[in-house]
Amino acid sequence: xxxxxxxLLPRLLAxxxxxxxxxxxxxxxxxxxxxxxxxxxxxxIEYGTRPESLVSILNRSIDLYIGGVxxxxxxxxxxxxIGVDGQYRLASLAAASLGAAPxxxxxxxxLRILVIVLIAMVVGxxxxxxxxxxxxxxxxxxxxxxxxxxxxxxxxxxxxxxTNHLGVQAKGSNDVATPLxxxxxxxxxxxxxxxxxxxxxxxIVVAVGVGVAYWFVLGRTRFGFDxxxxxxxxxxxxxxxxxxRRMVLYAMLLSGAVAGLVGMSQLLGERHAHTTSVGGxxxxxxxxxxxxxxxxxxxxxxxxxxxFLDRSAxxxxxxxxxxxIVTIMQGTTVLAVVVxxxxxxxxxxxxxxxxxxxxxxxxDPRQPSEVPA
Amino acid sequence: MRRSRGMKLLATVGVAIVALGTAxxxxxxxxxxxxxxxxxxxxxxxxxxxxDIGGRGDKSxxxxxxxxxxxxxxxxxxxxxxxxxxxxxxENDKLARxxxxxxxxxxxxxxxxxxxxxxxxxxxxxxxxxxxxxTKFAIVDDASVSAPNLANLVFAEEQGSFLVGAAAALKSKSxxxxxxxxxxxxxxxxxxxxxxxxxxxxxxxxxxxxxxLSTIADKCSGFxxxxxxxxxxxxxxxxxxxxxxxxxxxxxxxxxxxxxxxxKLAIGVDSDQYNTVTPDLKxxxxxxxxxRVDTAVYDFVKGMGEGKFTAGxxxxxxxxxxxxxxxxxxxxxxxxxxxDDFRKQIIDGKITVPEKPAAG
Numbered sequence: 001x002x003x004x005x006x007x008l009l010p011r012l013l014a015x016x017x018x019x020x021x022x023x024x025x026x027x028x029x030x031x032x033x034x035x036x037x038x039x040x041x042x043x044x045i046e047y048g049t050r051p052e053s054l055v056s057i058l059n060r061s062i063d064l065y066i067g068g069v070x071x072x073x074x075x076x077x078x079x080x081x082i083g084v085d086g087q088y089r090l091a092s093l094a095a096a097s098l099g100a101a102p103x104x105x106x107x108x109x110x111l112r113i114l115v116i117v118l119i120a121m122v123v124g125x126x127x128x129x130x131x132x133x134x135x136x137x138x139x140x141x142x143x144x145x146x147x148x149x150x151x152x153x154x155x156x157x158x159x160x161x162x163t164n165h166l167g168v169q170a171k172g173s174n175d176v177a178t179p180l181x182x183x184x185x186x187x188x189x190x191x192x193x194x195x196x197x198x199x200x201x202x203x204i205v206v207a208v209g210v211g212v213a214y215w216f217v218l219g220r221t222r223f224g225f226d227x228x229x230x231x232x233x234x235x236x237x238x239x240x241x242x243x244x245r246r247m248v249l250y251a252m253l254l255s256g257a258v259a260g261l262v263g264m265s266q267l268l269g270e271r272h273a274h275t276t277s278v279g280g281x282x283x284x285x286x287x288x289x290x291x292x293x294x295x296x297x298x299x300x301x302x303x304x305x306x307x308f309l310d311r312s313a314x315x316x317x318x319x320x321x322x323x324x325i326v327t328i329m330q331g332t333t334v335l336a337v338v339v340x341x342x343x344x345x346x347x348x349x350x351x352x353x354x355x356x357x358x359x360x361x362x363x364d365p366r367q368p369s370e371v372p373a
Numbered sequence: 374m375r376r377s378r379g380m381k382l383l384a385t386v387g388v389a390i391v392a393l394g395t396a397x398x399x400x401x402x403x404x405x406x407x408x409x410x411x412x413x414x415x416x417x418x419x420x421x422x423x424x425d426i427g428g429r430g431d432k433s434x435x436x437x438x439x440x441x442x443x444x445x446x447x448x449x450x451x452x453x454x455x456x457x458x459x460x461x462x463x464e465n466d467k468l469a470r471x472x473x474x475x476x477x478x479x480x481x482x483x484x485x486x487x488x489x490x491x492x493x494x495x496x497x498x499x500x501x502x503x504x505x506x507x508t509k510f511a512i513v514d515d516a517s518v519s520a521p522n523l524a525n526l527v528f529a530e531e532q533g534s535f536l537v538g539a540a541a542a543l544k545s546k547s548x549x550x551x552x553x554x555x556x557x558x559x560x561x562x563x564x565x566x567x568x569x570x571x572x573x574x575x576x577x578x579x580x581x582x583x584x585x586l587s588t589i590a591d592k593c594s595g596f597x598x599x600x601x602x603x604x605x606x607x608x609x610x611x612x613x614x615x616x617x618x619x620x621x622x623x624x625x626x627x628x629x630x631x632x633x634x635x636x637k638l639a640i641g642v643d644s645d646q647y648n649t650v651t652p653d654l655k656x657x658x659x660x661x662x663x664x665r666v667d668t669a670v671y672d673f674v675k676g677m678g679e680g681k682f683t684a685g686x687x688x689x690x691x692x693x694x695x696x697x698x699x700x701x702x703x704x705x706x707x708x709x710x711x712x713d714d715f716r717k718q719i720i721d722g723k724i725t726v727p728e729k730p731a732a733g
Contacts, residue, residue, distance in 0.1 A: 056465055158588035163559070172516030172525070172686070174487035174560040176589075271464060271492065276558075276589040310459065314469055317456045318477060 018336035048312035051196035057307040064303035067285030070259035072294040077251035078231040083146030084259040085282025086153030087124040092263030095120040096274035100179040109184025124260020132252030177275040203265035215296040418451040421479030425486030428457040431623040433643040441670030467497035475505035490515035531567030533696030538571025541616040543708040551609035555621035556593035557585040564620040602627030610635040632657035647701035661699040
């Protein structure tokens with residue numbers, strides 16, 4: 001009866017412990033800079049839980065969550081997709097430009113939203129696909145190629161997002177952006193938080209959908225099983241009839257397609273154009289996936305935590321507390337989680353081995369199911 | 374083995390994230406914000422100022438804004454609060470920062486940098502002005518957004534750049550001068566356009582080399598990359614330039630170092646950089662193109678204190694001495710007469726300075 005608890009306890013212990021360690025290290029940093037940690041944390045919590053802040057946290061975590069899932073898909077296959085940044089920047093630019101292009105104006109709004117999202121996914125998948133092809137055909141490490149593709153993609157966006165090509169500039173403005181999307185393809189907000197003046201970005205529905213799809217495809221389908229199997233042990237997967245190369249290609253394409261969705265909440269629900277400020281979440285997404293341990297719920301919690309820290313940092317500045325403390329917290333949380341999980345895993349593995357050893361030498365008839373075969 | 378590879382990668386990424394974070398903190402730990410003399414005065418004005426990425430310490434643009442605020446603080450009975458931007462933040466974060474200031478009773482609120490503009494109807498400054506209708510706002514470097522409680526402080530950078538371009542051409546012996554921009558954006562292209570036009574007004578066949586250190590693709594990192602500024606400038610000097618003008622924020626120091634190493638001249642930007650650099654670099658700074666963000670901020674705050682507020686665009690150009698050139702160090706004293714003649718012609722409208730470089 002106590003089995004689920006026993007199994008769940010170390011799982012919960014690790015993240016909570018990691019958070020505590022991060023809080024402790026941040027407190028030390030605060031004390032060194034002559035600040036009171038209690039004041040800092042209480043003002044963060046007070047500001048971070050205001051209705052207006054909750055909306056902002058949810059909105060920010062949409063992009064972080066989708067990005068985290070994109071990275072996690074790769075992780076499951078033992079692939080390191082560091083190229084989320086380049087993938088979603090290109091995707092967002094292409095989707096924004098085509099979505100506002102005159103030759104698509106005849107499409108009714110809802111259909112155009114679908115087309116925009118589809119374009120973003122295809123472009124994201126395409127950019128990730130370049131890295132996948134290089135890996136499958138030439139054996140190029142995706143770690144290297146995706147980083148380089150980030151730069152290439154970034155330069156491509158910079159080249160295209162000028163007034164000579166896809167960009168427009170409002171009179172008197174110094175900023176360049178793509179033309180605004182037609183009003184009928186803006187998605188409206190959802191008044192999720194009572195008492196807040198602003199609304200939660202409607203794209204949160206898609207983010208939840210991505211999470212569910214991720215859980216279902218990887219955990220409940222044969223494709224997902226093959227993918228995880230190839231990730232855990234490529235040789236044995238090949239031996240059992242899985243085409244490992246094709247799995248690399250599929251996983252990378254899938255990861256890129258999801259990455260393409262990262263910029264969509266901003267494009268459809270907030271800014272309605274691709275601007276120069278799009279980009280930069282790719283590396284944060286890696287941290288989120290690590291923090292969430294690749295689990296759909298874990299990534300969501302990690303994204304919310306990250307967004308909360310980002311948001312509550314705003315108040316620190318106003319209270320003359322260096323807000324960089326939040327960056328320290330985020331970094332130490334990721335490190336602590338990685339270390340804590342590794343420790344927990346080793347301890348439980350040692351425990352298992354000891355138990356297995358004990359049962360072999362002296363079989364216990366009451367608990368045969370607890371011993372892994 | 375899979376496990377060890379995975380762990381190594383995880384650890385590397387974790388460390389990288391922490392390192393990135395701490396790097397971003399470098400030299401920004403200040404929260405300089407004195408409270409004015411609280412001598413029982415009831416009408417203490419609280420001024421809020423929001424920086425764009427980069428913030429204080431660039432010895433150039435943002436520091437000029439800070440200097441203006443500092444001057445206002447020391448002369449007037451006001452409280453100030455300065456907030457800095459996070460990297461990778463969205464426009465929503467910018468809006469939140471502006472609202473934090475206006476809802477905290479800060480009035481006026483000054484947004485430094487065009488990134489606060491965004492869309493003219495739904496961008497951060499437009500939304501903040503709507504959310505806090507009783508607060509007066511100002512935005513530096515943007516004239517696209519208009520609201521009844523918003524002042525747009527913009528500069529005619531091309532006019533000031535024209536004058537230093539003319540100075541460069543007058544001083545150049547090789548007939549070859551250079552321009553280094555921090556980031557390839559339209560705002561910085563105005564500097565290049567004016568500089569080139571000024572140089573050609575003096576000497577029609579002068580060669581003007583132009584290079585940019587970054588693009589928006591790398592988030593305009595060229596505004597804070599002295600090493601790249603140095604190598605780029607060295608390349609220009611090697612190709613025959615003997616004066617290089619930099620509009621590259623914090624990267625300017627690198628340009629000055631290159632000039633020092635090659636025994637050539639350089640031109641500073643925004644602040645009078647003869648006075649902001651270390652003493653060993655002073656003699657390479659021929660002049661600086663002044664963009665008086667400090668004056669703009671100071672005048673705005675002072676005007677507010679006197680109950681004066683003008684909504685809409687205020688252009689700081691040569692006529693109102695919102696832009697100009699510096700004479701510290703005395704290196705342009707011999708051509709001052711000619712420069713002042715150009716200055717007069719621009720003010721009188723006899724010369725119209727282009728805002729876009731000839732070569733696109």
